[in-house]
Amino acid sequence: AQSVSQHNHHVILSEAASLELGCNYSYGGTVNLFWYVQYPGQHLQLLLKYFSGDPLVKGIKGFEAEFIKSKFSFNLRKPSVQWSDTAEYFCAVNAAGGSYIPTFGRGTSLIVHP
Amino acid sequence: DAGVIQSPRHEVTEMGQEVTLRCKPISGHNSLFWYRQTMMRGLELLIYFNNNVPIDDSGMPEDRFSAKMPNASFSTLKIQPSEPRDSAVYFCASSYASGFGELFFGEGSRLTVL
Numbered sequence: 001a002q003s004v005s006q007h008n009h010h011v012i013l014s015e016a017a018s019l020e021l022g023c024n025y026s027y028g029g030t031v032n033l034f035w036y037v038q039y040p041g042q043h044l045q046l047l048l049k050y051f052s053g054d055p056l057v058k059g060i061k062g063f064e065a066e067f068i069k070s071k072f073s074f075n076l077r078k079p080s081v082q083w084s085d086t087a088e089y090f091c092a093v094n095a096a097g098g099s100y101i102p103t104f105g106r107g108t109s110l111i112v113h114p
Numbered sequence: 115d116a117g118v119i120q121s122p123r124h125e126v127t128e129m130g131q132e133v134t135l136r137c138k139p140i141s142g143h144n145s146l147f148w149y150r151q152t153m154m155r156g157l158e159l160l161i162y163f164n165n166n167v168p169i170d171d172s173g174m175p176e177d178r179f180s181a182k183m184p185n186a187s188f189s190t191l192k193i194q195p196s197e198p199r200d201s202a203v204y205f206c207a208s209s210y211a212s213g214f215g216e217l218f219f220g221e222g223s224r225l226t227v228l
Contacts, residue, residue, distance in 0.1 A: 032214045043205060043219040044157075051214050090157065092217075099162075100145070100215030101170065106156040 002027035004093050006105035013081055014113050021076040021108050023065075023091035030096040033074040035065055038088040038107075047089070050074065051096070061085070083114045116140070118220035120206050126226045132194040135223045137206030138187055147217065148181055148191050149205040157205075163189065196227045 007022040025031065035047040048059025055067040065076045074091060088109050092102040119138040127133055139146050148160040161171040163183045171181070178197070183189040193200055203224045207217040 034216065036217075036219075043221050044207075044217070045219070046216060049214070049216055094215040096214070099164075099169065100209065100213075101147075101159070101162055102215050102217060104157045104159075 002031070002093050002095060002103045004091055004103050004105040006089075006091050006108050008108045009106065010109045010111075012111045012113065015083055016080050017112075019076070019078040019081045019085070019110070021089055021091075021110070023074045023076065023105060025072050025074070025091075025093040025103075027072075027093065027095060032094050032096050032100070033065075033067060034092040034102065035059065035063070035074070035076050036090045036092060036104075038090065040087065044090060047076070081110075081112045083112050086110060086112045118206055118208050118218055120204075120220035120223050122223055123221060124224045124226075126228065127196055128228050129197055130195045131227075132192065133196045133200075133225060133227075135191040135204050135206075135225070137189045137191070137220060139189070139206070139208030140210075140218055141187065143208035143210045143218070144186070145209045145211075146183060146189050147207045147209075148189070149207065150202045151205060151222075152202045160191070160204075193225075196225075198227045201225055201227050 005024045033050040036044040037047045038044045050057045058064045090107045091105040094102045121136045146163040150158045160173045161181045166183045181191045203222045205222045206220045
């Protein structure tokens with residue numbers, strides 16, 4: 001079974017700072033990778049996803065993530081955060097070609113100060 | 115298109131009472147997931163249905179929890195009897211066959227058991 005580790009539980013930044021949230025997974029096979037965002041009081045929404053092809057994936061709101069297979073990582077980045085990016089961020093993984101049941105990380109809480 | 119619809123959005127009940135949470139997945143989606151979210155345990159998968167059939171219910175905490183999916187457009191999660199430790203936000207999510215496991219979440223049902 002796969003597992004997902006998000007190293008940063010809480011991140012506090014000022015507006016315009018750069019963001020990188022770590023995500024590592026453990027699974028030996030081919031995977032599909034996702035980042036979801038949960039704004040305060042709302043449901044989870046897809047931020048970006050990787051299935052195959054270019055390992056640098058661009059998502060909504062200026063976010064991007066890079067899949068590094070050798071490091072089993074799928075880190076989320078944004079060059080300049082905004083106050084509206086304050087949210088909880090979840091990394092998720094499933095086994096490609098399998099049942100597609102995702103495994104979620106514990107999440108990272110991001111607070112951006114104006 | 116309507117997203118995943120959950121009801122009720124908020125439920126406050128007393129210990130020992132029966133609680134029923136409802137979910138309508140997105141039309142055409144063939145997989146449905148129930149998740150529970152708490153501060154302590156994060157996002158936990160309770161049960162997963164594929165084509166209305168329960169595939170994995172290993173996350174269901176105990177016999178007090180049960181879930182059904184009588185047809186492709188409706189699912190229920192029942193807790194009987196409820197306990198204060200069941201207080202959480204319960205999310206329903208659905209996905210489609212060729213979606214590689216991308217989940218579409220409902221708004222959630224916030225349950226408080228007094």
